[in-house]
Amino acid sequence: xxxxxxxxxxxxxxxxxxxxxxxxxxxxxxxxxxxxxxxxxxxxxxxxxxxxxxxxxxxxxxxxxxxxxxxxxxxxxxxxxxxxxxxxxxxxxxxxxxxxxxxxxxxxxxxxxxxxxxxxxxxxxxxxxxxxxxxxxxxxxxxxxxxxxxxxxxxxxxxxxxxxxxxxxxxxxxxxxxxxxxxxxxxxxxxxxxxxxxxxxxxxxxxxxxxxxxxxxxxxxxxxxxxxxxxxxxxxxxxxxxxxxxxxxxxxxxxxxxxxxxxxxxxxxxxxxxxxxxxxxxxxxxxxxxxxxxxxxxxxxxxxxxxxxxxxxxxxxxxxxxxxxx
Amino acid sequence: xxxxxxxxxxxxxxxxxxxxxxxxxxxxxxxxxxxxxxxxxxxxxxxxxxxxxxxxxxxxxxxxxxxxxxxxxxxxxxxxxxxxxxxxxxxxxxxxxxxxxxxxxxxxxxxxxxxxxxxxxxxxxxxxxxxxxxxxxxxxxxxxxxxxxxxxxxxxxxxxxxxxxxxxxxxxxxxxxxxxxxxxxxxxxxxxxxxxxxxxxxxxxxxxxxxxxxxxxxxxxxxxxxxxxxxxxxxxxxxxxxxxxxxxxxxxxxxxxxxxxxxxxxxxxxxxxxxxxxxxxxxxxxxxxxxxxxxxxxxxxxxxxxxxxxxxxxxxxxxxxxxxxxxxxxxxxxxxxxxxxxxxxxxxxxxxxxxxxxxxxxxxxxxxxxxxxxxxxxxxxxxxxxxxxxxxxxxxxxxxxxxxxxxxxxxxxxxxxxxxxxxxxxxxxxxxxxxxxxxxxxxxxxxxxxxxxxxxxxxxxxxxxxxxxxxxxxxxxxxxxxxxxxxxxxxxxxxxxxxxxxxxxxxxxxxxxxxxxxxxxxxxxxxxxxxxxxxxxxxxxxxxxxxxxxxxxxxxxxxxxxxxxxxxxxxxxxxxxxxxxxxxxxxxxxxxxxxxxxxxxxxxxxxxxxxxxxxxxxxxxxxxxxxxxxxxxxxxxxxx
Numbered sequence: 001x002x003x004x005x006x007x008x009x010x011x012x013x014x015x016x017x018x019x020x021x022x023x024x025x026x027x028x029x030x031x032x033x034x035x036x037x038x039x040x041x042x043x044x045x046x047x048x049x050x051x052x053x054x055x056x057x058x059x060x061x062x063x064x065x066x067x068x069x070x071x072x073x074x075x076x077x078x079x080x081x082x083x084x085x086x087x088x089x090x091x092x093x094x095x096x097x098x099x100x101x102x103x104x105x106x107x108x109x110x111x112x113x114x115x116x117x118x119x120x121x122x123x124x125x126x127x128x129x130x131x132x133x134x135x136x137x138x139x140x141x142x143x144x145x146x147x148x149x150x151x152x153x154x155x156x157x158x159x160x161x162x163x164x165x166x167x168x169x170x171x172x173x174x175x176x177x178x179x180x181x182x183x184x185x186x187x188x189x190x191x192x193x194x195x196x197x198x199x200x201x202x203x204x205x206x207x208x209x210x211x212x213x214x215x216x217x218x219x220x221x222x223x224x225x226x227x228x229x230x231x232x233x234x235x236x237x238x239x240x241x242x243x244x245x246x247x248x249x250x251x252x253x254x255x256x257x258x259x260x261x262x263x264x265x266x267x268x269x270x271x272x273x274x275x276x277x278x279x280x281x282x283x284x285x286x287x288x289x290x291x292x293x294x295x296x297x298x299x300x301x302x303x304x305x306x307x308x309x310x311x312x313x314x315x316x317x318x319x320x321x322x323x324x325x326x
Numbered sequence: 327x328x329x330x331x332x333x334x335x336x337x338x339x340x341x342x343x344x345x346x347x348x349x350x351x352x353x354x355x356x357x358x359x360x361x362x363x364x365x366x367x368x369x370x371x372x373x374x375x376x377x378x379x380x381x382x383x384x385x386x387x388x389x390x391x392x393x394x395x396x397x398x399x400x401x402x403x404x405x406x407x408x409x410x411x412x413x414x415x416x417x418x419x420x421x422x423x424x425x426x427x428x429x430x431x432x433x434x435x436x437x438x439x440x441x442x443x444x445x446x447x448x449x450x451x452x453x454x455x456x457x458x459x460x461x462x463x464x465x466x467x468x469x470x471x472x473x474x475x476x477x478x479x480x481x482x483x484x485x486x487x488x489x490x491x492x493x494x495x496x497x498x499x500x501x502x503x504x505x506x507x508x509x510x511x512x513x514x515x516x517x518x519x520x521x522x523x524x525x526x527x528x529x530x531x532x533x534x535x536x537x538x539x540x541x542x543x544x545x546x547x548x549x550x551x552x553x554x555x556x557x558x559x560x561x562x563x564x565x566x567x568x569x570x571x572x573x574x575x576x577x578x579x580x581x582x583x584x585x586x587x588x589x590x591x592x593x594x595x596x597x598x599x600x601x602x603x604x605x606x607x608x609x610x611x612x613x614x615x616x617x618x619x620x621x622x623x624x625x626x627x628x629x630x631x632x633x634x635x636x637x638x639x640x641x642x643x644x645x646x647x648x649x650x651x652x653x654x655x656x657x658x659x660x661x662x663x664x665x666x667x668x669x670x671x672x673x674x675x676x677x678x679x680x681x682x683x684x685x686x687x688x689x690x691x692x693x694x695x696x697x698x699x700x701x702x703x704x705x706x707x708x709x710x711x712x713x714x715x716x717x718x719x720x721x722x723x724x725x726x727x728x729x730x731x732x733x734x735x736x737x738x739x740x741x742x743x744x745x746x747x748x749x750x751x752x753x754x755x756x757x758x759x760x761x762x763x764x765x766x767x768x769x770x771x772x773x774x775x776x777x778x779x780x781x782x783x784x785x786x787x788x789x790x791x792x793x794x795x796x797x798x799x800x801x802x803x804x805x806x807x808x809x810x811x812x813x814x815x816x817x818x819x820x821x822x823x824x825x826x827x828x829x830x831x832x833x834x835x836x837x838x839x840x841x842x843x844x845x846x847x848x849x850x851x852x853x854x855x856x857x858x859x860x861x862x863x864x865x866x867x868x869x870x871x872x873x874x875x876x877x878x879x880x881x882x883x884x885x886x887x888x889x890x891x892x893x894x895x896x897x898x899x900x901x902x903x904x905x906x907x908x909x910x911x912x913x914x915x916x917x918x919x920x921x922x923x924x925x926x927x928x929x930x931x932x933x934x935x936x937x938x939x940x941x942x943x944x945x946x947x948x949x950x951x952x953x954x955x956x957x958x959x960x961x962x963x964x965x966x
Contacts, residue, residue, distance in 0.1 A: 055617040082601060082614065084927055086928065091604075094522040108930065163715050164718070164835065175927065176931075197916060199915070200913065202617070204833075209619075209829070
């Protein structure tokens with residue numbers, strides 16, 4: 001009885017998997033005939049595009065505009081999946097993610113998924129320039145004009161002391177998934193500061209807003225494009241200028257962050273079979289101002305991502321017409 | 327000094343006073359600390375050998391997933407089946423339409439406990455629509471049902487076995503400990519590695535957390551069935567199987583229903599974290615609200631989780647109790663007829679009403695809540711930062727300095743001595759082993775940082791819990807007002823209240839402590855209240871007639887007699903606080919929690935994150951062993 005039941009289960013399993021050789025994870029590269037759990041459609045003729053949504057609003061803005069065009073101009077169905085970056089990349093391999101619309105560097109992941117696993121490739125720049133840097137609220141730059149030069153930071157270290165910084169000034173860092181050289185920078189530039197890790201983007205946002213409202217000192221890691229610049233006035237602290245290769249050795253970095261060209265990443269399978277949807281994703285390119293406008297509507301004007309995208313699309317016909325596949 | 331000793335009564339020489347040993351040990355430890363401070367402190371290294379070894383294991387799985395038979399014929403099928411099961415639940419629930427599902431809940435409520443629960447079911451689920459999160463709620467419900475179904479299918483048989491055999495129970499206990507204390511974040515990445523992203527891996531992650539409690543409660547229930555009944559059944563010639571089916575299971579029925587209830591609650595508490603690996607449902611709204619720093623955006627989803635928890639909790643509890651009170655409720659065909667009528671009414675309504683929950687009925691609570699929170703953030707800031715600074719300067723910083731600058735062997739000696747004194751030799755050795763494990767895993771410094779926040783959080787939790795618990799025990803009115811608030815504090819996803827806490831207290835350890843206290847206080851309050859209520863009325867009467875005042879009654883009678891319950895509360899408080907370590911890592915608490923979060927989000931740090939998860943388990947077991955002995959000893963005086 002028990003054995004019969006087992007046999008039944010296995011037989012059913014084989015039927016579900018649709019192949020006699022066990023259940024393979026559907027890699028984009030080999031594209032075996034393995035079963036897909038329903039609910040995670042693929043970019044096959046059905047016309048579903050799976051877009052990963054990384055957790056920041058600028059990303060959501062880009063994704064919303066692409067999704068709007070895919071749905072309304074090309075007739076695709078779009079599935080959005082909230083994922084952190086690292087996890088989203090893993091989705092290329094299982095076929096659960098087709099597109100990452102805004103990628104910040106991640107050379108280690110590119111090496112793994114482009115070269116070793118061969119399941120993903122870059123679909124070109126988004127047109128957005130990502131700039132990471134150290135910021136203080138504008139009121140501090142007004143009150144202490146020389147604070148925006150890193151050489152003077154030690155002079156003001158006392159201002160930045162908090163209960164967490166152990167007698168030194170505090171440099172607030174964000175989510176652990178972010179690209180950062182801050183520990184090395186503080187050490188190599190001989191700054192009397194301690195890197196305190198907030199642990200999330202929310203920790204940075206709340207601190208920055210309070211720093212403006214309450215006129216409290218704050219030195220923190222931040223980046224553009226970001227909607228926060230529309231709400232809080234910030235001034236960038238100048239570190240020794242970036243030159244190509246100055247950040248090659250992560251332990252010896254003593255220069256500012258370089259400008260990152262943000263790009264789109266797609267699964268190999270989507271590039272091969274995505275048709276018009278892939279063309280659109282590849283052609284997509286806009287400016288930081290475009291993205292900030294949409295992100296600001298989502299973040300501060302209470303619009304849904306869909307409505308904000310629609311508003312931008314209606315106002316910028318010429319731009320997106322050029323992205324549509326011929 | 328020596329003169330003072332000489333004037334003491336001579337009996338003290340023959341039998342040293344009770345405080346002498348602890349004080350002497352304390353003095354020795356203090357002397358050790360003062361002379362050896364700063365040596366053998368084991369600073370943190372991101373590239374410690376255990377971290378790298380785990381990374382290698384990860385890479386192996388990653389590259390063998392499609393060739394290894396274990397995956398081809400095992401894991402990958404599990405993934406497919408779970409995905410199918412989830413899809414089936416989702417399809418059925420959506421097919422009912424929102425009026426249909428509300429009707430079904432009403433019918434279930436009626437079956438479980440009459441009109442009041444039928445109304446709760448209808449009102450609660452309709453509220454999910456009014457909050458504007460109907461579709462996400464249905465997906466969350468489907469995910470909870472899938473994981474609870476699997477958790478019970480595996481957990482109940484295991485629980486029954488463990489209940490009937492002490493050997494099985496002993497073998498299972500440590501595994502269950504690990505499953506419950508291991509921070510979910512630490513195994514999210516392995517989940518993705520094994521099961522991909524989406525509903526299947528979210529189901530597995532949820533059921534890992536929900537299953538232990540089902541197993542434990544079932545085992546306890548079966549174990550507690552009176553041995554006389556089993557004896558009688560065996561002597562009448564029943565086989566083991568017959569005894570189980572006809573005697574043990576029916577007698578344990580009510581408690582097993584409690585196991586189901588608890589499994590559902592646990593599954594609901596995983597909703598937000600599972601969203602990080604693309605679990606569909608309410609969790610993703612909350613995650614999105616976090617990246618927008620917008621409380622109003624995530625609050626409807628948060629409230630929906632609380633509402634769903636309350637409805638499911640009351641329904642399953644009532645179903646469990648019904649067996650006893652069956653005579654009171656209407657029974658037989660009429661009962662089912664009414665239930666059927668409610669369900670059919672829902673189905674009919676489904677054909678008449680629009681398929682989507684009408685927009686006009688949705689109450690938008692977001693914007694006003696955001697305004698209120700913003701107002702509070704800016705006007706309370708000065709007070710809250712002052713509180714935070716005082717706590718950090720007086721308590722947190724000194725304690726952390728001491729713990730991180732003490733040589734590791736001295737901390738180990740202190741833990742050994744403390745655990746031995748409080749719980750006895752065996753727990754003391756286990757606690758020591760856990761501590762040494764932390765050192766060997768390369769986690770020493772961060773463990774000490776985490777230990778600091780946990781100790782402070784537990785202290786605050788206990789003080790607050792005692793205060794509220796005593797107040798609730800003395801006044802029924804206060805208890806009635808407090809109860810729903812405690813329910814909400816326990817089921818509301820912590821991320822929802824983290825944002826205002828971040829604004830008020832900044833990215834600091836204090837914020838982490840704040841979040842832990844909110845999460846851990848409810849069970850402590852309940853245990854204390856029940857403990858004091860449990861003191862026999864005769865004793866209270868006797869004390870009162872002997873002329874004690876209210877204060878005397880509390881301090882001399884009720885608190886000492888409720889000691890067992892209070893110590894259990896302390897133990898639970900520790901476990902609950904540890905569960906929040908990772909959340910603390912997201913708001914500036916650093917330590918092990920931050921390592922775990924890092925491991926989840928950075929490829930190269932996976933090993934460190936996973937090992938830090940194991941470290942949290944070790945820390946939890948250590949604290950548990952130090953405190954667990956306390957409630958077995960009736961009182962310190964009895965000790966020889």
